[in-house]
Every structure is written in C-alpha cells, then in structure tokens.
Amino acid sequence: MSVFTPLTKAQLEDFLSPYRLGALHDFQEIQAGTENSNFFIHLGNGQYVLTLIERGPLQDLPFFIELLERLHAAGFAVPYAITTPSGEALRTLKGKPALLQPCLPGRHVDNPSAAHCAEVGRWLAGLHLLTRQAPLIRKSDRGLDWMQAQGKALSPDLSADEAALLHAALAEIQSKQEQIRALPSANLHADLFRDNVMFEGEHLSGVIDFYNACSGPMLYDLAIALNDWCSQAGGALDLARARALLDAYAAKRPFSQAEATLLPCLLRIAAVRFWLSRLLAARAFAGQDVLIKDPHEYARLLSARQQVLLTLPLAL
Ligand SMILES: Nc1ncnc2c1ncn2[C@@H]1O[C@H](COP(=O)(O)OP(=O)(O)OP(=O)(O)O)[C@@H](O)[C@H]1O
Numbered sequence: 001m002s003v004f005t006p007l008t009k010a011q012l013e014d015f016l017s018p019y020r021l022g023a024l025h026d027f028q029e030i031q032a033g034t035e036n037s038n039f040f041i042h043l044g045n046g047q048y049v050l051t052l053i054e055r056g057p058l059q060d061l062p063f064f065i066e067l068l069e070r071l072h073a074a075g076f077a078v079p080y081a082i083t084t085p086s087g088e089a090l091r092t093l094k095g096k097p098a099l100l101q102p103c104l105p106g107r108h109v110d111n112p113s114a115a116h117c118a119e120v121g122r123w124l125a126g127l128h129l130l131t132r133q134a135p136l137i138r139k140s141d142r143g144l145d146w147m148q149a150q151g152k153a154l155s156p157d158l159s160a161d162e163a164a165l166l167h168a169a170l171a172e173i174q175s176k177q178e179q180i181r182a183l184p185s186a187n188l189h190a191d192l193f194r195d196n197v198m199f200e201g202e203h204l205s206g207v208i209d210f211y212n213a214c215s216g217p218m219l220y221d222l223a224i225a226l227n228d229w230c231s232q233a234g235g236a237l238d239l240a241r242a243r244a245l246l247d248a249y250a251a252k253r254p255f256s257q258a259e260a261t262l263l264p265c266l267l268r269i270a271a272v273r274f275w276l277s278r279l280l281a282a283r284a285f286a287g288q289d290v291l292i293k294d295p296h297e298y299a300r301l302l303s304a305r306q307q308v309l310l311t312l313p314l315a316l
C-alpha cells in the first residue's frame with residue numbers, strides 16, 4: 001500500500017468542514033500511488049480526492065496550485081485545488097500540506113491503443129500551447145544536473161553492464177546539454193505516464209499528479225510520454241502508437257528541426273531520469289509496504305533507445 005499518513009473519520013470531518021461541501025459519507029485510502037497519501041472522499045454534494053503531500057519540493061506547492069488553476073480555467077480536466085469560502089487552497093492536515101481536488105472520471109489504461117496515444121499527444125500539445133508564451137517558471141528538481149549527481153551516486157549499486165550504459169548516457173547528456181536547454185520550452189507535466197491519465201473509452205477524461213510539473217523543453221514531455229505509452233514489453237518503441245501520438249501533437253504544434261535532431265537523445269534522457277528515480281525509491285523504501293516500480297524496466301528501455309528509428313513529423 002502507499003498511504004503514508006492514515007486518517008480517521010473524525011480528523012477528516014474536522015478538516016473538511018470549512019469547505020461546506022456537505023457531510024462526510026465515506027472515505028477510502030487509495031492504494032495506487034507511490035509518493036503521496038491519497039484518499040477518495042464522498043461528501044454530501046459529490047466525490048473528491050484528498051492528497052497529503054508527503055515529500056518533494058514543498059516550497060514549490062504555490063507553483064503547482066497556480067499551474068493547475070490556470071489549466072482548470074482554460075477548461076482542462078485536472079485536479080485543481082478547491083478553495084474554502086475564505087479562499088484557502090493549501091491547508092494542513094496531520095502536519096502535512098493538504099489539497100482537496102475534484103475526483104476526475106475515467107480509468108487508467110494499461111494497454112493503450114493508437115487512439116489513446118493520439119489523445120495523449122493532443123493533450124500535451126494543448127498544455128504546451130497554453131503555457132509556452134508565458135510559462136510559470138519552475139526548474140525541475142530532477143533535471144540534468146540531478147541526473148549527473150544521482151548517476152554518480154547510484155552507479156556503484158549497478159552491474160558492470162548497467163553502469164556502462166548509464167555512464168554513456170550521462171556523457172551524452174553532458175555533451176548536449178546546451179542544445180537541450182535551447183529547445184523551445186513551456187510548462188511540462190513531466191510525468192505523463194499511463195497511471196497519471198484517465199480515459200472514458202478512448203476519450204481522455206483527466207490528467208492527475210502534477211508534482212513533477214516544471215518549465216522546460218517541450219520535447220522532453222513528449223519523450224517521457226513516448227517511453228511509457230508507446231513501448232513494447234521488451235522496451236522497443238511501438239512505432240504505430242508513437243506515430244499516432246506524435247502526429248496528433250504535431251497537428252496542433254509543429255516540431256522544429258532542432259527537436260527532430262534531438263528526439264533520440266531526449267528519449268534516452270527520459271529513460272535515465274526514471275531509471276534513477278526508481279533506483280532511489282527502491283533504496284529508500286526497501287522492505288517497506290510501499291509500491292515500488294521496477295528500476296530495471298527503465299534500464300531495458302534505455303538499452304532499447306540506443307538506436308531510435310522514429311522520426312518527428314516536420315511541417316513541409
Ligand atoms: N483527482 C483524482 N481523480 C480521480 N482519481 C484520482 C485523483 N487523484 C488521484 N487519483 C487516483 O489515485 C491514484 C494515486 O494518485 P497519484 O498517481 O497522484 O499518486 P502519487 O503517489 O501522488 O503519485 P505517483 O505515484 O504517480 O508519483 C491514481 O492512480 C488515481 O487512480
């Protein structure tokens with residue numbers, strides 16, 4: 001399970017009363033999730049999700065709240081922070097920052113079709129188009145410098161083959177970092193995995209978990225999504241799904257030549273980022289009753305991205 005801070009009904013009733021959303025009928029701990037404590041909350045006038053933030057850059061919570069408010073105002077189905085009548089969005093429960101959000105409809109899709117991937121591409125293009133003129137600035141706390149530092153710290157734990165794979169990727173990141181930082185930027189979700197997207201049939205009905213959101217190169221968001229949504233079991237890219245995602249995106253925001261050149265590198269960087277964060281989580285939560293995602297999946301994926309046959313659709 002992954003609820004780090006259990007709550008009683010009385011604690012919840014006390015916390016929820018200022019929202020004036022009706023009586024607490026029921027609540028359930030949400031077992032999925034790896035970083036925060038989440039609860040489904042059934043109130044008199046509907047269903048909500050309560051998140052207690054357990055870790056991460058707490059000083060950046062105002063950034064997440066503002067970004068989600070901006071997306072909500074633009075019509076995106078996202079878990080914006082509901083405010084109390086006195087205007088409080090960020091509150092505290094059992095000493096943890098606490099946010100009450102709408103419960104978004106739909107379910108996660110484990111085996112996405114090309115149509116699901118196209119929806120993801122369209123959603124990402126919408127996010128980037130909305131924010132690229134004036135992105136809210138936040139440097140990722142798991143960016144290129146973090147990868148270099150964590151890669152160095154974690155490589156002694158790896159097999160010789162894995163360490164060589166990681167070192168080659170870190171050397172590539174080092175040599176191309178200026179080109180990467182010069183790519184066109186916007187606000188990124190930066191964690192757009194299948195378990196952060198809800199679907200009703202083939203219609204994308206919501207995106208959750210913005211706690212890795214940041215400002216940065218738009219291509220990086222695509223690389224993260226391609227790696228999770230468009231990989232076959234062994235790690236190789238599924239070209240039909242990848243093409244569907246990229247074509248749907250490019251129909252709303254055409255790619256630049258620099259983005260086309262750097263796509264293979266960005267796919268490798270996105271693989272390194274989640275390989276390292278999963279290694280760190282596996283180390284931090286070893287032996288505990290916490291959902292740990294397999295780090296080796298991302299080592300395999302990085303290995304499979306040494307050759308990338310996918311090209312970006314460019315405007316003629
Ligand atoms: N606003 C919401 N509407 C509906 N379901 C939600 C909402 N927020 C969270 N959930 C459900 O709770 C689960 C866990 O949430 P989430 O992925 O945000 O966990 P986390 O621990 O914060 O993040 P992660 O493990 O992805 O880093 C989701 O998979 C989803 O099923």
Ligand SMILES: N[C@@H](CCO)C(=O)O
Pocket residue numbers: 034191193212274277278293
């Ligand atoms: N989506 C991440 C976990 C949360 O950041 C992963 O699959 O490793």
